[in-house]
Amino acid sequence: MDIFTIDELRKTFTNGEMKEEILKGISLTLKEGEITALVGPSGSGKSTLLTIAAGLQPASDGKILFNDNNITSMTAEQVRDIRAKKFGFVFQFAHLVPFLTVREQLSFMLDVSEVKMKNEKREQEIDYILERVGLSERKHAYPSSLSGGEKQRVAIARAVIHKPRVLFADEPTASLDSKKSKEIMSLIQDLTKTLNLTTLMVTHDEEMLSYVDHVVKMSDGLVV
Template sequence: MMELKQIEKSFSAGEVSEQVLKGVTLTIESGKLTALTGVSGSGKSTLLSIAAGLQSTTSGSVLFDGRDLTSLDQEELRALRAGSFGFVFQSSHLVPFLTAAEQLELMLKTSGRKLSKKAAAAEISRVLTRVGMEHRRNAYPDTMSGGEKQRIAIARALIHQPKIVFADEPTASLDSKRSHDIMKLLKDITTDTGTAVLMVTHDEEMLGYADRVVEMRDGLIG
């Protein structure tokens, strides 16, 4: 699905340079949930951002579908992210003036996936049902619980049928029960659809849902 090869990343501030990633190699497999864990500052969120095409590398390559993300320009990266990647973050980042169904409709339009109005409506209903939120299709974010918002965020990440979902601390703002609900949903998605999930988490309790746990330490895989 995706292969990261010898990824290095340094940040500079004036004459001071800090190397955050020190030659990380990682393969992300279809239909698998891979969890990145480690203490703050270990480089896991930076690695996820690079894999998702949100940050550049200092050196190394990110291979996906026969293309090296490090060789693409910003417009090519934007199109790749919109069409092939899904994103779920600690905060749901829902548009406050759009209903649940409208959130997904907007994502369909920006992804470039071409569907008739009838087909789009059917797909939105299917995905909302998949995340257990069809009954809230006309609800606005300010009427939703934290867990409901994250379910809509996951639905939004899935509506254009991405090949990989990148999840950065998706349960950090939720209580234990809702965290387990969200993790079970992400795990079921990998099993049922073959979508890969790359997730960053500090919560050791959530690691049991992962097919592979990758511990990072000081910019390297431990």
């Protein structure tokens, strides 16, 4: 089933008198249970496309359809609600809260997403996702005691703990070595399949492409 469609998306940034069109009419369809990778040279508009698709910044023109709802015509509050409940995010760096344990990072995310459940169920969900990302033993650890790969695993657990439908990842392996990068991609692949996520990721690492279902090449604001 197609749940996410980007249709003729355009983005223009204005710097003083200068107008620059960064996205020049991008159309893409993302499928459930599949990973689509955006690749292309630095500055080609990959991150801009991902953040607009995720409702983090507005488009200048075009549509983004999530389950037939057009995100580009929603109110800011409606977009925030979808983003908090239906979308998950992973970036190059884990951006963990230094004074929260692994468990607390996940519990906090459930609060932010307004996922309401009894304490016992909450702990079960946290334990389940920690097992899925291979961090059961690190539940009560603080970020400072985790390796780079472990931190990124926590970031991935945090991105999916609230059971989003769409996972957005911008260069999730860019700060890791080749072996750790492959482990993280393998994890994203596994979660995409088993949680039936629709995953859109940006990468510049050719080695990661064997883990994805579709590759979309961008150049100068266009799909090529």
